[in-house]
Amino acid sequence: MTELWQNAMDHAVALARKAGSLVRDAVQNDMKVMLKSSSVDLVTKTDQKVEQLIIDSVKEKFPTHSFIGEESVAAGEPCVLTDNPTWIVDPVDGTTNFVHGYPFVAVSIGFAVNKKLEFGVVYSCIEDKMYTARTGQGAFCNGQPLHVSDQKEITQSIIATEFGSNRDTEVVDKIFSSMRKILCLPIHGIRGVGTAATNMCLVASGCVEAYYEIGMHCWDIAAGAVIVTEAGGVLMDVDGGPLDLMSRRVVAANNKMIAERIVKEIDAFTPLRDDAPIETKD
Known part of the structure; x- marks a missing residue:
């Protein structure tokens, strides 16, 4: 095979x-x-x-x-x-x-x-x-x-994220709350290029230490997930558990230490899963 x-x-x-x-x-x-x-x-x-x-x-x-x-x-x-x-x-x-x-x-x-x-x-x-x-x-x-950054200090890191397309005020408030808490750790900065796949490749390239998002889809991160792990990075859910490709939640980081530090600051929420029955999505 x-x-x-x-x-x-x-x-x-x-x-x-x-x-x-x-x-x-x-x-x-x-x-x-x-x-x-x-x-x-x-x-x-x-x-x-x-x-x-x-x-x-x-x-x-x-x-x-x-x-x-x-x-x-x-x-x-x-x-x-x-x-x-x-x-x-x-x-x-x-x-x-x-x-x-x-x-x-x-x-x-x-x-x-x-x-x-x-x-x-x-x-x-x-x-x-x-x-x-x-x-x-x-x-x-x-x-x-490619190889991920060897940075171990969150305060010396750049973190990538995105706002997504959900404009529900409660969701937007949680997104901003997470960004504020992470930015004020403090970190060097928050970036995002508007594409989950590219953000993950930037983690793999060592340009940013981590990327997190809630609300993207499995097709946004499937390819990038392999690229991050093969470059030496780690993947997890925003609650710190294993990545679930269909959950629409991801943390991709250069190492477990950085990933777990970010997880502590995320105001998590649970979007409708990609594999939810079609009638549920209507």
């Missing part, structure tokens, strides 16, 4: 590069923007076109594999991770960035077998940075090895 999964990863890299080319071309043109769950939850024809490109290619080359994609789920497809080889895809991570021409947009492709992540590919299209990792084989950016 090792060779088969390597073939799948090679195909994912080629698909990410092809998808990234479509994204770069679309940035130069007018785009039709549509809404999903709210006025700040955006989708474009490019999101849908890129996801369909990936689905069609995967079905042709690996017809028995399963697929979880952001736009497919938005259209009503179930979001269920089984033991079957499964591609977990965000065709355009950072759609709001994309719409506004903010230069951080990524194609994110994770791959799981028996519910365990096997590889991750994140292509930061505008930067032309290809992040790749396979379980047990290290993490790379454009072929160069």
Whole structure:
């Protein structure tokens, strides 16, 4: 099976590069923007076109594999991770960035077998940075090895996070409360580039010590999760327990010490799970 999964990863890299080319071309043109769950939850024809490109290619080359994609789920497809080889895809991570021409947009492709992540590919299209990792084989950016920061002091750290698309006032208050408490530890600063996948790659690259968020989705972090761990980092839930890919909560950090210190300051809440029954989401 090792060779088969390597073939799948090679195909994912080629698909990410092809998808990234479509994204770069679309940035130069007018785009039709549509809404999903709210006025700040955006989708474009490019999101849908890129996801369909990936689905069609995967079905042709690996017809028995399963697929979880952001736009497919938005259209009503179930979001269920089984033991079957499964591609977990965000065709355009950072759609709001994309719409506004903010230069951080990524194609994110994770791959799981028996519910365990096997590889991750994140292509930061505008930067032309290809992040790749396979379980047990290290993490790379454009072929160069990645390693997390060796910083052990939270007060000497930069932490990444995002506001997400939920504008419920109670949720926003919790997000700001967490940021305030973490910022005042104190730390060097809080950053965020508007894409979960890229934030996780920045942890893997050693540029930031940690990234945390509540409200993102499995397709936002599946690929990045492999890249972080293969670069020497750690993953956990915002309550300090093991990462649950479907929970929509994540802490990714360079080491356990930094991760656990952040967890102490997070005002946690529990969004609807990605794998909740469809009728629950209506």
